[in-house]
Amino acid sequence: MTSSRAEQRSADLPQAAAPSSGNDKLLSVRDVTKAFSRGARRVVALDGVTVEARRGEFLTVVGPSGCGKSTLLHIIGGFETATSGDVEVDGKPVTGAGRDRGMVFQKATLFPWMSIERNVAWPLDVAGVGKSDARDRARELLELVGLHGFADAYPGELSGGMQQRAALARTLAMEPALLLMDEPFGALDAQTRELMQEELNRIWQESGTTVVFITHDINEAVFLGDRVVVMSGRPGQVIDDVRIELPRPRSAETKGSKEFGDYHLHLWSLLRGEAAKAETVRR
Amino acid sequence: MMAAVIERRWLASTLFLVLLLALWQLAGALDALPDYILTPSAVVAGLGEAHREGRLFPAARKSMFRLLAGFAIGSSVGVVIGLLAGVSRVAEDLADTVVSLTYPLPKIALFPIVAVWLGFTDRARILVIAISCFYPSFINALAGTRGIEPRLLWVARNAGASRFRAFRQVVLRAAMPSVVTGVRISLALAFILTYATESLGAGRGGLGELIEIGQDNLRYPLMWAGIAAFALLGFAADQLWLRLSGRLLRGQRVEAIGRA
Numbered sequence: 001m002t003s004s005r006a007e008q009r010s011a012d013l014p015q016a017a018a019p020s021s022g023n024d025k026l027l028s029v030r031d032v033t034k035a036f037s038r039g040a041r042r043v044v045a046l047d048g049v050t051v052e053a054r055r056g057e058f059l060t061v062v063g064p065s066g067c068g069k070s071t072l073l074h075i076i077g078g079f080e081t082a083t084s085g086d087v088e089v090d091g092k093p094v095t096g097a098g099r100d101r102g103m104v105f106q107k108a109t110l111f112p113w114m115s116i117e118r119n120v121a122w123p124l125d126v127a128g129v130g131k132s133d134a135r136d137r138a139r140e141l142l143e144l145v146g147l148h149g150f151a152d153a154y155p156g157e158l159s160g161g162m163q164q165r166a167a168l169a170r171t172l173a174m175e176p177a178l179l180l181m182d183e184p185f186g187a188l189d190a191q192t193r194e195l196m197q198e199e200l201n202r203i204w205q206e207s208g209t210t211v212v213f214i215t216h217d218i219n220e221a222v223f224l225g226d227r228v229v230v231m232s233g234r235p236g237q238v239i240d241d242v243r244i245e246l247p248r249p250r251s252a253e254t255k256g257s258k259e260f261g262d263y264h265l266h267l268w269s270l271l272r273g274e275a276a277k278a279e280t281v282r283r
Numbered sequence: 284m285m286a287a288v289i290e291r292r293w294l295a296s297t298l299f300l301v302l303l304l305a306l307w308q309l310a311g312a313l314d315a316l317p318d319y320i321l322t323p324s325a326v327v328a329g330l331g332e333a334h335r336e337g338r339l340f341p342a343a344r345k346s347m348f349r350l351l352a353g354f355a356i357g358s359s360v361g362v363v364i365g366l367l368a369g370v371s372r373v374a375e376d377l378a379d380t381v382v383s384l385t386y387p388l389p390k391i392a393l394f395p396i397v398a399v400w401l402g403f404t405d406r407a408r409i410l411v412i413a414i415s416c417f418y419p420s421f422i423n424a425l426a427g428t429r430g431i432e433p434r435l436l437w438v439a440r441n442a443g444a445s446r447f448r449a450f451r452q453v454v455l456r457a458a459m460p461s462v463v464t465g466v467r468i469s470l471a472l473a474f475i476l477t478y479a480t481e482s483l484g485a486g487r488g489g490l491g492e493l494i495e496i497g498q499d500n501l502r503y504p505l506m507w508a509g510i511a512a513f514a515l516l517g518f519a520a521d522q523l524w525l526r527l528s529g530r531l532l533r534g535q536r537v538e539a540i541g542r543a
Contacts, residue, residue, distance in 0.1 A: 099441070113535050
């Protein structure tokens with residue numbers, strides 16, 4: 001349905017790979033629609049969304065605010081249910097929340113009453129991992145996200161960026177096959193955000209996990225993603241799926257390259273109209 | 284640096300208190316106060332007088348016994364039912380209407396009825412104090428569980444925590460700042476209700492009676508001794524509660540007691 005539109009619009013850019021076959025495919029979202037009633041009105045948040053992600057792939061989803069991209073992530077996470085369509089992870093249909101799909105939220109949702117280390121160890125504790133093993137693992141993860149030396153601090157004592165690092169470590173403790181990130185850097189200041197993008201790039205390459213990353217920031221989407229899925233304003237539909245063929249590891253220089261600028265321009269041309277529409281709808 | 288800032292603030296508020304007391308004392312020395320308003324030094328003398336007559340400590344003990352018994356019963360029942368109502372729709376529906384209807388009622392108005400049943404006894408006074416302490420604890424415990432950040436529960440679901448574990452390790456802990464705030468209000472109410480029940484009926488005893496005796500016999504030093512004892516005990520109890528909650532709720536201090 002959207003593929004012809006997508007092909008037209010990104011004719012000048014490399015296309016997303018054909019749907020991969022076999023067990024290479026980790027995530028499959030097929031024709032997902034989400035509608036809810038607001039008073040007497042029926043609001044369609046997602047309309048026939050189909051997305052796939054291969055194992056180890058970094059997928060970013062970009063779209064105007066209110067396009068239902070967070071809802072899509074919540075459905076994949078099993079926190080909300082789709083009105084129709086289905087979601088499979090590793091060939092198994094999603095029926096509820098699970099440790100195979102680790103969620104990182106926009107606002108760090110650390111437990112304020114626990115030290116950073118205990119926060120990160122908590123999912124392990126839930127899984128019945130012994131105290132000292134959980135502690136050792138938590139320390140390793142804190143090392144990975146660059147929070148060495150903050151194990152005994154409490155969330156309220158850390159900056160927003162550090163809290164997000166800790167939240168990421170806690171989610172990684174579950175060893176999810178799929179990491180779901182819902183605008184995790186949206187609440188951070190611009191510089192911290194750049195830094196966190198570089199860090200996430202590194203962490204993703206070290207951990208080799210598959211990521212679905214939601215953002216409304218085109219730069220962020222291009223910088224992080226192997227592929228960028230572009231969504232329209234409400235009702236949210238996939239309007240393009242762009243493969244980002246920037247070399248890795250990516251760094252600050254990547255953002256200055258001509259190719260980066262071309263991707264940005266292409267995505268902005270798609271989103272500009274959608275953003276304007278969303279803006280008028282809100283008024 | 285933090286410690287220095289806290290020290291300075293503590294110093295400022297203490298100095299201000301000393302200044303107020305000095306002005307009060309000065310006003311007395313200049314004969315600017317009516318005879319029923321004693322100066323701070325005369326209040327201290329009044330405490331000494333009440334003590335020499337053997338009235339102060341027995342009265343304070345009696346009041347504190349009633350107060351703490353009523354407070355402990357009322358606030359703990361309030362917290363437990365509040366937390367239950369926060370997680371169980373049925374419990375909330377049952378409790379909410381009854382609480383809303385009886386909340387605005389001045390609980391001291393129940394004292395004469397309770398006294399018909401139990402007489403003007405310690406038990407009657409404790410019961411009225413407990414009823415009064417129930418409300419703030421209940422209301423805040425309920426609000427604390429209802430107002431929990433929903434994403435925290437998603438984190439628990441994501442990790443595969445059972446409902447019981449999520450309640451015990453997430454809901455309860457997240458509600459704590461609200462709970463200790465409610466209990467703190469209950470504690471203040473316990474002081475008010477203790478005085479109120481000790482100024483009514485027979486078998487009063489306690490600091491409330493001391494104040495009444497002072498007033499009835501125009502012995503203002505005794506009256507002020509009772510008031511000062513209530514004030515000092517109330518201050519001590521509140522500080523103790525703040526410190527205890529601050530220590531137990533590391534990481535949630537600002538939410539719980541309004542300072543880090």
